[in-house]
Amino acid sequence: MAKLTFKTDECKGCGLCVEACPKGILQLSKDTINKKGHHPAECVDQDACIACKSCATMCPDCIIKIEK
Amino acid sequence: MAEKVLMKGNEAIAEAAIIAGCRHYFGYPITPQTEIAAYMAKRMPKIGGTFLQAESEIAAINMVYGVSSTGKRVMTSSSSPGISLKSEGISYLAGCDLPALVVNCQRGGPGLGGIQPSQSDYFQATRGGGHGDYHMIVLAPASVQEMAELTIRGFELADEYRMTAMILADGTIGQMMEPVSFDFAIKEAPEKPWAVTGTKMERAHNIINSLYLVPDVLEQKNFERYEKYAKVAENVALAEEYLMDDAEIVIAAFGIAARVAKNAVNAARAEGIKAGLIRPITLWPFPEKAFKKALGTAKQFISVELSMGQMIEDVRLATECKVPVSLCNRAGGMIPSPEQVYEAIKAAAGKAGK
Amino acid sequence: MVVFDRPHALVDIPLHYCPGCTHGIVHRLVAEAIDELGIEGRTIGVAPVGCAVMAYDYFGCDMIEAAHGRAPAVATGVKRSDPDNYIVFTYQGDGDLASIGTAETVHAAARNENITIIFINNAIYGMTGGQMAPTSLPGQVTQTSPYGRDVKACGYPVKICEMLSMLEGPEYLERVAVNNVKNVNKAKKAIKKAFQNQIEGKGFSLVEVISACPTNWGMTPSAALKWIDDKMIPYYPLGVYKDRSAGIIPGAKEEA
Numbered sequence: 001m002a003k004l005t006f007k008t009d010e011c012k013g014c015g016l017c018v019e020a021c022p023k024g025i026l027q028l029s030k031d032t033i034n035k036k037g038h039h040p041a042e043c044v045d046q047d048a049c050i051a052c053k054s055c056a057t058m059c060p061d062c063i064i065k066i067e068k
Numbered sequence: 069m070a071e072k073v074l075m076k077g078n079e080a081i082a083e084a085a086i087i088a089g090c091r092h093y094f095g096y097p098i099t100p101q102t103e104i105a106a107y108m109a110k111r112m113p114k115i116g117g118t119f120l121q122a123e124s125e126i127a128a129i130n131m132v133y134g135v136s137s138t139g140k141r142v143m144t145s146s147s148s149p150g151i152s153l154k155s156e157g158i159s160y161l162a163g164c165d166l167p168a169l170v171v172n173c174q175r176g177g178p179g180l181g182g183i184q185p186s187q188s189d190y191f192q193a194t195r196g197g198g199h200g201d202y203h204m205i206v207l208a209p210a211s212v213q214e215m216a217e218l219t220i221r222g223f224e225l226a227d228e229y230r231m232t233a234m235i236l237a238d239g240t241i242g243q244m245m246e247p248v249s250f251d252f253a254i255k256e257a258p259e260k261p262w263a264v265t266g267t268k269m270e271r272a273h274n275i276i277n278s279l280y281l282v283p284d285v286l287e288q289k290n291f292e293r294y295e296k297y298a299k300v301a302e303n304v305a306l307a308e309e310y311l312m313d314d315a316e317i318v319i320a321a322f323g324i325a326a327r328v329a330k331n332a333v334n335a336a337r338a339e340g341i342k343a344g345l346i347r348p349i350t351l352w353p354f355p356e357k358a359f360k361k362a363l364g365t366a367k368q369f370i371s372v373e374l375s376m377g378q379m380i381e382d383v384r385l386a387t388e389c390k391v392p393v394s395l396c397n398r399a400g401g402m403i404p405s406p407e408q409v410y411e412a413i414k415a416a417a418g419k420a421g422k
Numbered sequence: 423m424v425v426f427d428r429p430h431a432l433v434d435i436p437l438h439y440c441p442g443c444t445h446g447i448v449h450r451l452v453a454e455a456i457d458e459l460g461i462e463g464r465t466i467g468v469a470p471v472g473c474a475v476m477a478y479d480y481f482g483c484d485m486i487e488a489a490h491g492r493a494p495a496v497a498t499g500v501k502r503s504d505p506d507n508y509i510v511f512t513y514q515g516d517g518d519l520a521s522i523g524t525a526e527t528v529h530a531a532a533r534n535e536n537i538t539i540i541f542i543n544n545a546i547y548g549m550t551g552g553q554m555a556p557t558s559l560p561g562q563v564t565q566t567s568p569y570g571r572d573v574k575a576c577g578y579p580v581k582i583c584e585m586l587s588m589l590e591g592p593e594y595l596e597r598v599a600v601n602n603v604k605n606v607n608k609a610k611k612a613i614k615k616a617f618q619n620q621i622e623g624k625g626f627s628l629v630e631v632i633s634a635c636p637t638n639w640g641m642t643p644s645a646a647l648k649w650i651d652d653k654m655i656p657y658y659p660l661g662v663y664k665d666r667s668a669g670i671i672p673g674a675k676e677e678a
Contacts, residue, residue: 002425010436012440012441012442013441014441014442014636014643015442015642015643015644016442016643016644016647019644019647020602020603038441051425051426053425053426054603056426057447057603057606057607058447058602058603058606059446059447060437060439060441060442060443060444060445060446060447061436061437061439061446062428062432062437062446062449062450064426065424065426065427065428066424066425066426066427067423067424067425068423068425092499092502092503094499118502120498120502122495122529123525123526123528123529124525126492126495126525126526127492127495127498127525127526127529128495130488130489130492130495130496130499130526131495131496131498131499131502132499133486133488133489133492133495133496133499134468134486134495134496134497134498134499134500134501134502134503135499135500135502135503136499137466137486137496137499137500138466138499138500138503138504138508140503142499156489157489157492160488160489164487264466264484264485264486264500265484265504266463266464266465266466266483266484266507266508267462267463267482267483267484268463268464269462269463270463273433273481273482273483273484273485274484274485275478275479275484275485275486275487276485276486276487277478277485277486277487278487279475279476279487
């Protein structure tokens with residue numbers, strides 16, 4: 001099972017990871033606002049993650065860690 | 069006594085640089101300093117050094133910036149219009165506190181000017197030339213021997229104070245041939261823990277940089293740099309004083325102008341005029357003490373220059389305008405004759421006598 | 423098991439770039455290449471003037487900040503200082519590399535200087551707030567081309583890879599983009615190769631990276647990546663423009 005970790009406070013909410021995810025399991029949080037004032041990216045279904053690294057590949061701030 | 073070699077001034081600079089341990093030279097051809105590049109082109113490949121003819125003076129000074137960042141002794145040379153182009157890089161060297169040696173074998177200006185000797189880059193050299201608050205150590209040789217000596221001194225001072233040292237020569241001394249001895253004791257370059265030499269994964273990364281976006285940090289950097297400059301002013305200022313014990317008419321002249329002026333001082337002395345000469349060897353820091361001391365006997369100063377009068381401002385500042393300071397000059401590549409300087413001394417002595 | 427994390431050569435501090443700016447992706451690719459080749463301890467990077475000016479804080483190797491456009495000359499000095507040991511790269515934007523520093527770029531290439539250049543082409547001046555770049559597209563609206571870049575008045579974009587490929591000097595020139603996963607992966611390979619070439623002493627290697635500037639293009643990050651596909655890539659075709667070792671040499675005479 002894959003595990004995604006975001007450095008939520010460094011996320012700028014650009015959404016490039018959301019768009020890159022082939023499983024459609026990422027979104028910009030609707031409820032939370034991080035230290036920078038952005039709606040940070042989050043994973044809504046960890047179990048569905050296939051650790052394809054697409055999100056991390058497109059993240060301009062290098063805040064995603066993937067474990068398997 | 070060490071053996072002497074007959075050499076051009078420009079070649080003496082190049083050979084001295086090699087003796088000082090400089091193994092990297094970057095330049096761009098311009099008259100009247102090209103012998104330095106030609107000498108380096110011949111010698112550097114034989115001793116495992118680098119000679120590179122850059123695409124421009126701007127590129128050359130930035131190559132110097134690169135080598136200096138790695139902690140090695142490095143130099144470039146040019147002549148007046150080329151030094152204007154290098155001034156950007158010299159400002160960056162100052163902003164990063166990087167040591168380097170820059171030779172300006174001056175020619176007449178402004179603009180493309182001419183190719184004959186001049187001293188009209190005095191302001192540019194002593195006031196900075198590039199943007200921002202900074203100084204270079206400016207050394208003014210008056211003989212081929214001094215071209216060699218001050219080159220070595222320049223490398224040593226540059227390393228000691230992490231500054232650019234400039235040899236402010238002119239076309240005459242660059243081109244003239246005189247016997248020169250290269251019997252020097254060289255001070256080893258100090259440790260340079262700030263240099264970028266690769267972290268070897270053993271330390272945090274070093275950064276060579278002059279960007280400080282927070283104004284009080286940049287202000288502090290400037291304050292610190294000027295504290296260093298104050299030390300340089302105290303320790304490095306140097307002048308030759310000639311017949312100054314009782315001098316009433318004092319010539320201020322550097323480089324080739326000083327050689328001309330010395331003849332005139334001798335002629336004046338032969339006529340009973342108490343003339344003397346202060347020859348600044350460092351133009352920045354300006355040897356103010358020699359001038360203040362001269363005020364004890366001086367009735368008038370005469371600044372002899374190959375320019376429209378630039379050093380004269382420093383003479384006035386150093387003497388606080390306590391006695392008159394006049395100008396005896398030629399410009400545009402012309403050199404004052406000993407007779408012209410003698411006449412200026414005579415006129416000053418006549419006035420002073422009244 | 424960790425399958426993806428920040429590379430060691432990318433210092434663990436937040437990047438100052440705007441949301442969706444692809445500088446961060448390219449920084450990571452450079453750092454990954456440095457990690458994978460095991461060269462961080464002997465690499466010296468040269469940062470430009472432009473949005474990436476503070477790249478000196480982000481890369482873990484020793485760094486130098488160069489004057490605007492002069493990075494290839496600075497890198498030349500560093501490389502010549504210890505050619506067998508130092509691995510030297512510059513990271514430059516389009517204003518820096520293709521406008522004010524054109525001479526330094528062209529001549530470093532002509533000398534086949536054994537350095538690696540990462541060239542970010544986002545068709546705009548980012549740091550100063552969105553002025554026309556040497557690479558701005560014909561008709562592109564910027565702060566200093568408010569009616570669109572008029573090629574009659576201000577000429578045509580500079581195509582660096584095409585231009586340098588006509589020189590005999592350079593070893594390797596490739597244009598890549600970072601607007602989707604596939605392209606980023608290709609960009610990674612190109613950047614790594616550009617470092618590998620230097621390690622092997624092959625010479626001047628430049629990777630032009632078509633990048634996005636959502637802020638100054640006035641687009642969302644997602645729209646900016648699409649604009650790369652729609653507008654940038656048709657004008658700046660991706661691919662290898664020169665690879666001497668692989669026999670890709672444009673303009674070379676056919677064997678008789």
